Amino acid sequence: MMARAGLTAERITRAAADLADEIGFDNVTMSALAKKFGVKDASLYSHVKNLRELRARVSMLAAAEKTALIADAVAGRAGRDALAAFADAWRGYARRYPGRYTATQTPVAPGVVEVDPAAARGVELTYGMLRAYGLTEPDLTDAVRLLRSTFHGYAALEASGGFAHSRDTDSSWERIIDALHVTLEQWPTRDKEQQ
Template structure:
């Protein structure tokens, strides 16, 4: 019988909190059980194994991330939407490093289809890029460039890699504005 108070949702939330504090790679069934003051076996009533636990964290994280991004871009378009999206993206990655890491784990597409968070992130991203009038393959290329830039910047900032005296926020703002300018002037593919 499951221990009183433990539910799959509560276990996933606690695992997400633990991931934010110690890193996703350090979240284990044993560490999570200790945080609840229960034996490891008590958690297996709520999750199948460590992979299942991490997928549940990824689903929760994707939903949280989607909420943040969707709220940021609501009612905005073009450069304004890109800046709001960028700031929400960076803030989430820095405030919730474990959850953010979970949004990047590889999940089988059939399993991923059980969560709406990932689809909502894609919808928010697509809404930002709609104003730039890009069709595929340009849209895919632009999204990959922007996502890579945001991910790289936030990841480097999180580990303290920016040691130059230049203000990190000023560099961020200038970089996001440069990306907006690039998107507004996206080059045509000469091979088309």
């Protein structure tokens, strides 16, 4: 069959990512994917070991895509401008690719797939953007957690229709970025004796 001849791990992963955006990351199965290709499930297993590996591959692909978008968005920016570009790229990815975005929030178990350097690059981008605020450890890690929690929480609530109020969500988003910027500029410091 012609479809089988063109199968590769990369092609299967991209198709699984597309399917995740259509039906949800948790609903992607080897059978559903095989139907997309018009092949039997067994045809996929010669390229991808199992569903766990497939999901890990989608997670790594999505993380690389999201990181590339954020990197492009923040290039040459600093302070509030970089924060807003970072946040907008994050939210934009979550809105455009809901299944892939869910995959980025799924930890990849060690040894399932080779870890892509893009995952580390995403962390470096976040820490780099925050260093412009003059933060050092442990405050830097705390600030990363604040941003990730805020961006993910907003994206998840928005995706599930959790904002029923009549106020425009884009307006709220802008105010949240303003509030985060002020918080980061005025980050509370602690004496070393209190740490």
